Amino acid sequence: MNAVETRILELRTELDQHNYRYHVLDEPSIPDAEYDRLFHELKALEEQHPELVTSDSPTQRVGSVALSAFSQVRHEIPMLSLGNAFDETTMREFDRRVTEGLDLPMGDLLGGGAAVEYSCEPKLDGLAVSLLYQDGMLVRGATRGDGTTGEDISVNVRTVRNIPLKLQGSGWPPLLEVRGEVYMSKAGFERLNATQLEAGGKTFANPRNAAAGSLRQLDSRITANRPLEFCCYGIGQVTSDIADTHIGNLKQLKAWGMPISRELKLAHGIDECLDYYRDIGERRDSLPYEIDGVVFKVNSIASQRELGFRAREPRWAIAHKFPASEELTELLDVEFQVGRTGAVTPVARLKPVKVAGVTVANATLHNMDEVARLGLMIGDTVIIRRAGDVIPQVVQVVTERRPDNARPVEVPQQCPVCGSHVERTQLIKRSKGRETVSEGAVYRCVGRLACGAQLKQAIIHFVSRRAMDIEGLGEKSVEQLVDEGLVGSPADLYALTFEQVVDLEGFAELSSRNLLAAIVDSKKPSLARFIYALGIPDVGEETAKVLARSLGSLERVQAALPHVLTYLPDVGLEVAHEIHSFFEDPHNRQVIKDLLRHGLQIQDQGELSAEFSASTTLGGFLDKLHIPSVGPGGAQKLADKFGSLEAVMDADWLDMRQALPEKQANAVREFFAIAANREQALAAEQQLRDFGMHWQSEKKVVEGLPEAGHTWVLTGSLELMSRDVAKDKLESLGAKVAGSVSAKTHCVVAGPGAGSKLTKANELGLxxxxxxxxxxxxxxxxxxx
Structure with missing residues (x-):
């Protein structure tokens, strides 16, 4: 694994944890600006290396999962987050992309370009919610959750006094989803904390946490007593268009009784947007609520549709964040935490300091390379930044204040959780038959699942909704099972008894039986879901689907050699080695055997896919061996000249020179003179024969999957299967399943409750x-x- 891949894995793990604390626990651990920096670093790395993008990356996705205490709501139209800008240059770049995307004249230094109209409004610091109205009546409220699935908070939103239970006036669409922010004013926040202190209750760190915690109370009577307010910022699904501009939509919603921002304004061009940003920034402290920036949106709805979306954000909107807040404090110590992959990560313990209204006592240091970059020593005075008002970051050491007794930060030799040895990772770069080894930035505990921290995180992933989907096993429950010694691997979940579960904290008779039933119900996963649940490094949902669809059986997936795996789409040699190494590990193989012994029945297994079996040629095989100096053209010349792998390996000098120039001929002979290279090549060829995909094997007729090249859209509620199941079945036929309807959509499946997607499909005649x-x-x- 090279340095880029290692850094991407670190960033994904860290961002997932921050997402969970921010969106699920309402206990943010670092400031917004630091989260944004990590996110943009990850995004930049993935843009540079698109082959490393996985479907479970934080960039592909928004936020985190819904709380299990609430029932779940699936958003018909995903509630996406916005891209961020922190300076004028980024804003002008956004405007340039919008202008180009709309094919408008750009102008020059003297002007003359088209000025895009933007809506401008403050970015409230609260909790994003969706309000669904049917025939003018409020029927459902939901949080954003992970952008696709949120929490049903219908009872609680009805207690927010400025949310209309019935829309005023007339003319509203039969189905209307209003989106906005539930927040708490500064005055309301102060009153709430004063009341909490008088009652001896918990006080809140900031208005955002207070609003989120209040709205997600299981007892709605508590929510009713909290000073919550709502501000609408847009619409989701709707049965018919309301207006042709974003501001027009908001003004009509206001006429129907929906609160909108008093600061809403139309800007003509990017310069007026920047003027608005500066004006709001100067008035920020005098506003009655907390804001962390300004949101700009292309005002024309038609232009919004033309610009469309990226994977996790619209191309027609951006949030211009305010500068970070910084303070000085002392680094008291550096402790080390252990993640799911065994990464031992340094965490700064700080002398508590208030930054932008929040007391900060901890900050992430990412890895030891970051510690070295900062020149950090324990006892130093450091600058802490709480950028974007969320995640704390150590940005600089004030070396002139370093005390005489300052001491260096040292990586522990033993894991702080299990005591196993801690070793520095090695980065192995494989290219053209050579391996280059260098030291990585990450230190890892070698205890694997014998380490409690790694075991807990592995099982949390295994039981998650998109993996084995065992409902009722949250993080705290998993921690209890591991701490009590009841679970030492994922397979142990299937040996749990009622007597063991009912004694756990938080479990009663009914919940224990429900959990055991959910475990039993998970025993028939699809092959793709099972592969994903195993937590193989670099294997997300999409790669798991490719493995399952192409290889067809768990046995073949386990046996597949790296060079064979590289025939799979989007699987490079590094990922192939990760997959092969995972299944070569004796512990992992034993866990899989134990799972099958406990009655797991892997579904959707069958033959090797026809497309995969027909993907090999001798020339392509030789190219995949990465012989130095020999590219695809040279590999094909060898295939044409010799006709078999054995003949290439045993060719004499004169025959080789007839096929290739001298340098390449030498490279081929030197490559196969190494016994390990010959063995690997022969083993890979034999596996191609065993799988029935050798270039000399009899080929199946490849007709192609029936829906290959077709895009489908699912909308409304499906009663016979979940939307995820429907998506899997369509993908098994080769279809691509998209989230929005366009002229390129092949077919729309519309269940009960289908809204704007169905309307658009009908308008387009789909x-x-x-x-x-x-x-x-x-x-x-x-x-x-």
């Missing part, structure tokens, strides 16, 4: 199936329900 017709379509293509 093919639409109800659920019954969809089921008939699947069964007609031999897809089992």
């Amino acid at each position: 093919k639409v199936l109800d659920e019954q017709a969809f089921v008939e379509f699947l069964t007609g293509h031999g897809v089992a329900l």
